Amino acid sequence: MYYIGVDLGTSALKLIMMNSKGELVKSVSKEYPLYFPHSGWSEQNPTDWFLAVKEGLKEICEGADDKIAGISFGGQMHGLVILDKDDKVLRPAILWNDGRSTEETDYLNNVIGKEKLSELTANIAFAGFSAPKILWVKNNEPEIFEKISKIMLPKDYISYMLSGSFATDYSDASGMLLLDVKNKKWSQEMIKICGISEDMLPKLYESYEPVGTIKPELANELGLNKDIKIIIGAGDNAAAAIGTATVGEGACNISLGTSGTIFISSKKFGVDSFNALHSFAHADGNYHLMGCMLSAASCNKWWMEEILKTRDFIKEQENIVNLGENKVFFLPYLMGERSPHNDPDARGTFIGMSMDTKREDMTLAVLEGVIFALRDSLEVARSLGIKIEKTMICGGGAKSPLWKRLVANIMNVEVDVPISEEGPGFGAAILAAVGCGEYASVETAAKSIIKIKEKIKPEADLVVKYEARYQKFKRIYPALKGVFKEIG
Incomplete structure (x- = not known):
């Protein structure tokens, strides 16, 4: 069987196909725009990501027939994707390297307090994290904030579009400043501080867990097997770590x-x-x-x-x-x-x-x-x-x-x-294999698949x-x- 890892990067999308032995079969890359509407701002359109994913899946799966078992993700972290009640994207995604939320970050660190934030989430506020961005939208785009129905991370938007499952994993959620990392659950106090509700946040999974299967209509459109599992995947750094x-x-x-x-x-x-x-x-x-x-x-x-x-x-x-x-x-x-x-x-x-x-x-x-x-x-x-x-x-x-x-x-x-130096995409493919039962655990899979080609002392x-x-x-x-x- 084949397993596909989707690396949703900042400058481009990369898809990796891996076989059951952990060998790379082929890869495909697709680019999409990155926007800097103001100094220190960084945005992308989630619809651009999904179009690239569909094109990439069509290309990489060609000739694989019904041998694709699972798809997983390694995505750019912290990006704020917000949808309304009709699942329409409310505004361009505010990315991990966006610095607009300086005032909100200062509020969280200095008014709520770093010690309190660390107690609640194991981290302090950084401008790139999701919670300060949510507060920025609340303070600067209140008409958009009022329409928020779902809050997602970049890779989770792709997972949602492919499977219909509103989900995220613990590694990626850790960078939102909304997760109680130690206890692996949403922090009710941080939810209150950001003025949102828990039903706006996705269900939490381990990175190697399946969250559903590909939507039948998408499987038909892309010519794919309807039984393909969607495994939630990880933030890009955690996925890259699995890939090494x-x-x-x-x-x-x-x-x-x-x-x-x-x-x-x-x-x-x-x-x-x-x-x-x-x-x-x-x-x-x-x-x-x-x-x-x-x-x-x-x-x-x-x-x-x-x-x-x-x-x-x-x-x-x-x-x-x-x-x-x-x-x-x-x-x-x-x-x-x-x-x-x-x-x-x-x-x-x-x-x-x-x-x-x-x-x-x-x-x-x-x-x-x-x-x-x-x-x-x-x-x-x-x-x-x-x-x-x-x-x-x-x-x-x-x-x-x-x-x-x-x-x-x-x-x-x-x-x-x-x-292999394929980074998050390769790690995501390994997560897909684990999620489909090819390996007993992530640690077992990574240590059996990853080999060293060079040592620099x-x-x-x-x-x-x-x-x-x-x-x-x-x-x-x-x-x-x-x-x-x-x-x-």
């Missing part, structure tokens, strides 16, 4: 996608006392800690395409040789920042240029800056006594040999590269050089924090 076998106790994964994350799995619930890291449910049925930066590979894409006006990413990295000796630093906060600073006003910054600064120095600074920023979150985990000596890696940035080498040396960890001399550079890097943001707020 980051499951069980103490495993680590770094994702260099549009956003960047460091993901540490655990069988026990735990909270970082500073709330610099997110404490979320995991798609394997357990928990995880996660540091998330809003701009990772997107920083390199911006630098290459918008500034250097090139798409030849490989060529730009070929002549970079001065590792550990670059005088230029880059703060990668192009969309503000989440972990660990929680500052939507932060912005991208180059510092340290001189008359002898070269193009290669600037390019290297961008790559280094992303990893330095991720190390900020790693240091929080280490302060909790968590020992991380190796990490898996995935995302578009993981295709760069230079970037993988930088991860190993800036973080002083071994970097393990899986044979830290180099002692570079570790020393990058330790000195990191100590300089981490002083830059505090020095500029007040400036960012002033320049807006």
